[in-house]
Every structure is written in structure tokens, then in C-alpha cells.
Amino acid sequence: MDQPIVCTALARWPSGRTRLALGGTGATPILAMDGPESEGVQTAAQSAYAQAGDEWASAEYRRDIAGVLAQRCLASLDQGALD
DSSP: OOOOSOEEEEEEOTTOOEEEEEESSSSSOEEEEEESSSTTHHHHHHHHTTTOOOSSSOHHHHHHHHHHHHHHHHHHHHHHHHO
């Protein structure tokens, strides 16, 4: 029954193309970034949730947490590439 306040998913192809999707507000996840490289994922996440406030969380909270989670996803992908 619980719903996430913020959730992130990040994919990176061998070419370096990166796609960031965010969920936790609205009816469907949103595509926050789809670009040729992973640089800027934190900024993209924060920009996508700049106005995402509702009764469960403020826009400021979602913006900050989305940026942190996007960076964690990227770090996880980078760590996996090193293993």
C-alpha cells in the first residue's frame, strides 16, 4: 500500500548514452534525461522535480532527494563498470 515519495532509475548503454527516469509523483514516471553521456544527471533530476510538491512531500524535498538518488544510481553504475 505504500507509495514512494521519490524513486529513480538510471540506465547507461555501452556507448555512454544515459537515461534517467523518476517516479513518486504523478500518475506515471517521467523521463528526466536521455542524452549521449551521464554528465548532468543530478541537475536533470533536480530540475524535473523543481515543482513536484504535493501533500506527501514538498517540491524542495523531492528536488534534493531526486538529485541524491540519481547520483547514487550513477555511482552504482560506475562501480559495476569497475568490477
